[in-house]
Amino acid sequence: MQNTSKINPAMQLATDYLETTNTIVFLTGKAGTGKTTFLQQLRQASTKKMAIAAPTGVAAINAGGMTIHSLFQIPFGPLIPATENPDLSYSDEKRELLGSLELLIIDEVSMVRPDVLDQIDLILRTIKGSAQPFGGVQLLLIGDLAQLSPIIREDEWRILSSYYSTPYFFSSLVMQRASYVRIELDHVYRQKEQAFVDILNEVRNQTISEASLALLNARHEPGFRPGAEDSFITLTTHNNLAQQLNAEFLEALPGQLYEFAATIRGDFPKDAYPTETNLKLKLGAQVMFVKNDGSAEKLFYNGKIGYVARIDGSTVYVQCGNESREIAVESVEWTNVKYQLAEEQEQINESEAGSFAQIPLKLAWSITIHKSQGLSFDKAIIDVSEAFAHGQAYVALSRCRTLTGMVLRNPISARNIIGDPSVTRFNQAAESIKPDADSLKRDQERYRLFLLTELFNFQGLKGVLKGFTGLAPNLEKDIMEVAEKFMRRPETADDERIRKAAAYFMDKLKATTENLHGQIPFLIGNSIEKAAKADRLIQWMMARISLLEYFTANPFTTYSFLEKKKTSKAAALADKARSYLRAMNAKPNEELLASILGWREERAAADRVMPNMLLSEQTAASIAEKLPQTLKALSGIKGVGPQKASIYGADIIGMIRAYQQKQSGQEIDQASLF
Incomplete structure (x- = not known):
């Protein structure tokens, strides 16, 4: 940045x-x-x-x-x-x-x-x-x-x-x-012409002058029809009109109609489809790229317009303006992400919930103003004579890079530039309290005080104790009520008071942790789900104790808190927590689980992804417990599914069979693993 x-x-x-x-x-x-x-x-x-x-x-x-x-x-x-x-x-x-x-x-x-x-x-x-x-x-x-x-x-x-x-x-x-x-x-x-920038500012603020309106309307060309090579796109207010224009232009072209079907996997919502699931193209069709080029060449960007020069199998060749070379376009993939908390809880990872694969093009004789938001065009025909909503005229006009690249299908009048007085009032009020270096310093101190209250916020303990009733009988009286009193006026807490508070709560949590040693094994039994919950509880307790212990001897600052918070939740502490649980109540087939987790780390490093994106620890534990013998059985385990089973199944089932044969004292037939 x-x-x-x-x-x-x-x-x-x-x-x-x-x-x-x-x-x-x-x-x-x-x-x-x-x-x-x-x-x-x-x-x-x-x-x-x-x-x-x-x-x-x-x-x-x-x-x-x-x-x-x-x-x-x-x-x-x-x-x-x-x-x-x-x-x-x-x-x-x-x-x-x-x-x-x-x-x-x-x-x-x-x-x-x-x-x-x-x-x-x-x-x-x-x-x-x-x-x-x-x-x-x-x-x-x-x-x-x-x-x-x-x-x-x-x-x-x-x-x-x-x-x-x-x-x-x-x-x-x-x-x-x-x-x-x-x-x-x-x-x-986006725009380099100062005169055009000034006009857009007036439209944005609903203060357009007669002179600016006249300059805009000078771009009105009655009956304008661009040539096939001109790459103009028409921006309209209504979706049915945009679809009609695209269909009419496509139908008018001679030659064969080519169709490209999208491949949709997993969860990818229909309202997020970037282009048609069944994309219909002809040679000469005007198209727009709907994705940025991810290669080093950067040959296209979202909104770039050209025409279909030729089609060879699954590859579409697009010619853009006077560029010397055609762009070879093949199917690409869009990913619908979901978020997961990494096992060490130090970062939030993105993983794939679903995907949409298609040629990254759509017909581009016309597009709605709504769908054009965020795009830029070199040449556009604009019609806002039927604008019906706040901001439509501004969005349409501001898609153009230059005034000379714009053609108005109908003249624009002041009534087409629709604004909302409530937005104007909000912007005016906000303008009077612009942030500066002084306000930044004030807000940095507010953040320090917030983090101080977070150090003594034990509401999270309630959450991780859910399902383990009775493990912390004095939680409300000895911890929650005392912490609430302390947090009422954090600005009055000097270093000495913070050290004393940290020592008090550290001792209370340590006592609670000691109480867990004898009780958790009986509550867990052989339940992997309860073991995972106990794992989270132990990790929370150890991380908070580590934080509090640090501030019994060190001054509290924003930087020290954030840095210590990271290390207190680091993998080493998580490993200690898991080792503690295993010592109390060994998980089934612990040696196999260790092998699966080791393989997971190596495969994740090779694939350049986070380990949790391959298998979560809970999923790995389920595999080690259930010992699936086939890909179908493996895919039925929660967190695996058919796709992961097909990619990683040979490795995982190989480890399971090797483990079982080792347990029975048999020699391993390598060929049988696959």
């Missing part, structure tokens, strides 16, 4: 806020100012445990994350604000994932309803056991309120309007009480 930030003070300020505070950041800016670039750089550089979410399937795939509704399992209808703890039917894995979250990025936040944001707040506060907005999780909200707004039906708004003044995220109850900063990116990278 540093290269861009050095030449962009707004990006540097946003980076500082995201690295050194947990203040909510609303990152906004005109179209083409680098919001998406900032997101992708942050995704690579941040050390915080993060997840990325977006309101729609397409936006989620483009951002490299999940939909909000999938990540938080939120229903689609209106959500009445609630103050009581929700009934969360989450798995233990989902609770741990959300409980470990430090940074939540929401892209295209202009389309997020306020009730959805309030529901996220309620869920995170409940899971984190914290009264802080979003349970203390930092949010990065990315979007431009001048662009597309939330889609809310009239019957939905009749319900929600009783609770919210506007349909935008900033009207949520949590944003009314949360401390947040609005950082605006103001350097436009």
Whole structure:
């Protein structure tokens, strides 16, 4: 992130806020100012445990994350604000994932309803056991309120309007009480013509002058029909019109119709399909790339337009403008990600929930304004004479790189530039409290105090003790109540008071841990599920004891807490916890389990993926316990499935047979392993 930030003070300020505070950041800016670039750089550089979410399937795939509704399992209808703890039917894995979250990025936040944001707040506060907005999780909200707004039906708004003044995220109850900063990116990278940039600013602010309107309408060319080689795309307000134009142009072309079928695996929502499942093309068809070129050559990008020059089997050759070479296009894959907490709990990993493979093209004589958001075009025919929603005209006009590359199908009038006064008021109010170096310093201190309360927040202990009733009889009196009193005024805690508090709670947790030694083995029995829960409990206790012990002798700072938190949850402690459990109650076929886990580490390193993406430890333990003898039996174990069984089955079943023959004293027939 540093290269861009050095030449962009707004990006540097946003980076500082995201690295050194947990203040909510609303990152906004005109179209083409680098919001998406900032997101992708942050995704690579941040050390915080993060997840990325977006309101729609397409936006989620483009951002490299999940939909909000999938990540938080939120229903689609209106959500009445609630103050009581929700009934969360989450798995233990989902609770741990959300409980470990430090940074939540929401892209295209202009389309997020306020009730959805309030529901996220309620869920995170409940899971984190914290009264802080979003349970203390930092949010990065990315979007431009001048662009597309939330889609809310009239019957939905009749319900929600009783609770919210506007349909935008900033009207949520949590944003009314949360401390947040609005950082605006103001350097436009997409457009270079200052006159065009000025016009777009006026459209964005609904302050377009007569002179600017006249300059825009000079681009109106009645009856304009581009030549086949001109690569113009028409932006329309309605989807049926875009589909009709594409179908008509395709049908008018002579020659053979080629069809390409998509391959869809696993969970990939229909609203996230980047192109047609049955893509129909002809030679001469105008097409648009719907993915960036992942190769070193970078021959195409999302939104680049050309025409089909030839088709050879499964390869489509596209000619773009006056470029000297055709681009050979073959099927590529989009991945629908899901998030998993790594076993050592030091990072949140992405894994594949499903995939969509298809030629990365779509017909491009026309596209809706809504689907064009985030794209850039060299040549576009724009029709906003029937604009019906806030931001449509601005989105359409700002897709163009130059004024000369734009043709208006119909003249634009001031009434076509639809704005929302509530957005204007919000932006004006936010402008008066722009963050600076002083506010950053203030928020860094707030973050230190928040982390201090986290050191003495034992709500997580309640969660990991679930199912082990009676193991900590004095939890409420000796730990929870005392901690609550301490956290009421963290700003008054000096180093000496922090050391004494750390020593007190460390002693209490150590006593509780000693109580576990004699009781857990009887509660676990031979249950792998209970053993896994006990594993999480021991890991939580050891990590917190390690943290508290450190601060009995060292000053509390933001840096020291974050660094010690990492090492306290490191793999070494997790291994100690697992060794402790195994000593109390050995898991079935421990030697085989060790072999499977060793193989997992080696294979993951070779495939350059996280070990947990191959097999979780719980899945490995299930394999070691059940000793499957066939691929079908292996695929039936939770966490494996047919795809992993086909890829890794020979290795795993080979280890099982080798282990069994060793146990029986037989020599191993290598050929029988495969």
